[in-house]
Amino acid sequence: MKNITLLLLLVAISLVPKSTMAQNKGAGVAAAAGALLAIGAGVAAVEQMKERAELTATEYMLANNPEFENFSLKTLDFEGKKLSDMSAASVITFKIQEFVPADKPELNGKKHILFGFTSYGWISEYGIDFDKVKWYLIDSTEWLNMMTSYVSVASGEDNGVVKSQLADGKIVNRGVKVGSKMTIPFYQLEGDMYVVTDYSPDMKFIYNERSLGIFLKETRNLIQIRRSNIIEIHDFFFEG
Template sequence: MRKLITLLIIVLLLFPKKVEAQNNAAGALAAVAGLAAIGAGIFAADQMEEQAELTATQWILKNHPELTSFSLKTLAFNGKKLKDMSSVSVILYNIQEFQPQEKPVLNGKKQVLFGFTSNGWVSESGVNFDKVKWYLIDESEWVKMMTSYVKVASGINDNSLIKNKLIEGKIVNKGLKVNGKLVVPFFELSGDMYVVTDYSSEMKFIYNERSLGIFLKDTRDLVQIGRSEIIDIHEYFFSK
């Protein structure tokens, strides 16, 4: 909403003088209409983000009553435009517990909420959150997921080695780094190459160029998490 107001203020400041000086009302109105359309698009995207956050919070309250004081922050909506939202396959939220007090500090357990979307979740009629499947994970589940991902991305099958390197280091585009040294390099696949592993009764993992593909067995949807999101989630769990 603040973005829309800012755009309208810019319109009001810039165009009246030009209209008076050039007497070109039609051109000015067209420009105003164009900026207003951009503003409306930003406003609609902001509304969608707020609606998604509300839906995510409601899901947490319904399915995880043990969470009684927590922060929920969006990770995947940042910088998205309305026209891009229909292609978003995963919504991500960072969740962290805290102790209620006069000045609360976010220092409790960290979790990440995944919202896996199905085709058609965004349409001309709006957003259908019935087409979003929610999945909450903690640090231990993330390490388990990333161990499976790194195995399929690198060909290394030593679970203990990979787990230790994940906790000690960080994921980068080329693989796993510890103290700035690449210790587990990833395969360099082209865009049409895929390596698949069966992760659980719910999911298969697919390694592709710079992304983690997750095939949801229940809905038969293939969703993708970009390498940058993987890096962000890993840093969120293990940043000090």
């Protein structure tokens, strides 16, 4: 915690022009303190929104999935954007795992991922509007189907080959690896090039060089999931 505080203080001080510091040390320190308070307020606001989102995700699970009697729900990703950018369409990701109640239980049950797809304006000066969040719960089988479709459109490889490789391998930035060998390389595209596949009645998948794009047909929002998040989710399902 001390390291984080020191880092924030250094960032705050760096925001103050050196000329200002030289001319008036008192004013410079005050400006740095003000910048630190602003950073702290922003961090606190994001943390509050994360807690609210996690609570709402838990409430969604309790209301819509009564078969889940014992489970852990943790935020995997809350879109590390600037506070001013967070109202844009994005996705919040939660990892869910069932367990058997006991003293200090182990998380060794079935795993799920809960996506909270947000629409434009879901965060405003009035707080979070969860009416603008569309929930989508998936298990490892559905994830494997999704990634098979995504890798296939990203590489041109046949679905059957992709699924067999994904079962034993892992997704990395440039394709699919089994062990240390790159078995399915992704297309190398320019940043403004996209390859599209129609995955389901709910969504299309879009591949470009940097991310997985999910186009939600109902809301007409294009949401990008960073490649690092795809890797994390795949590892969550199939490692350990």
